Amino acid sequence: MKHLVLALQFLTRLPLPAVQADAQDFAKAMRWFPVAGLAVGVAVALPWWFLGWLLQPRDPWLGALAALAGWVAITGALHLDGLGDVADGAGAAHGDRARLSAVMADPHVGSFAVVAIGLQLLAKLVLLHALAPAQWPALVMVPVLARIAPIGWTLFLPPLHSGLGSRFREGVSRLHLIGWSLAAILAAVLTSPALLALFVAVPLWGWWLRAKLGGISGDGHGAGIELVETALLLALVLLP
Structure with a gap:
């Protein structure tokens, strides 16, 4: 239960009680990431x-906007x-991995980040609007499945540094990974x-991470979760 609470605390902004945990407990929390996605x-x-x-008159745009707001609020925009x-680093590095790492570590937000986050939010909004009402069970599963992905990236990609990407x-x-x-x-x-x-x-x-960055980091996990969520939404719209 401790590991599940840690996963929920890390991936969501739900009000949860503090728990005593060490680095090993935190690492094991990744096993529960998909449950936090629920x-x-x-x-x-x-x-x-x-x-x-449900409400009358029905307004799919209002529902899509509310869903997107809920998405951002419960995650605290962590993955955004x-x-x-990643967008700032990839846009400014021009193939230089040392510069890419330096840009990604910079706390300032650049134009590439603004554009990437804006496009991501817009894509989710449009795709949420395009979903049919009967697809709500699949919509619930989108964040769940996207949070299986970090387990795979952690196991098969080398860590870029001793941060979140390697801690798990x-x-x-x-x-x-097989079970999930x-x-x-x-x-x-x-x-x-x-x-x-x-x-x-x-x-x-x-x-892409292996080819462009050389491995996985906390930013790579966050960006990947966002992009996988959008890819799953797109699949639900195109292949209902």
């Missing part, structure tokens, strides 16, 4: 369904921050086969 999924799908489809850092490595194993992958397949069978796009999006982002 809390995010509910925070997204509930306002989307209630404001977009990672997306912005000792807390997960391939057995955890089977759960993802079951979720796709029960809700929408389009969610199987997870198994394309996750390796693609891992390949």
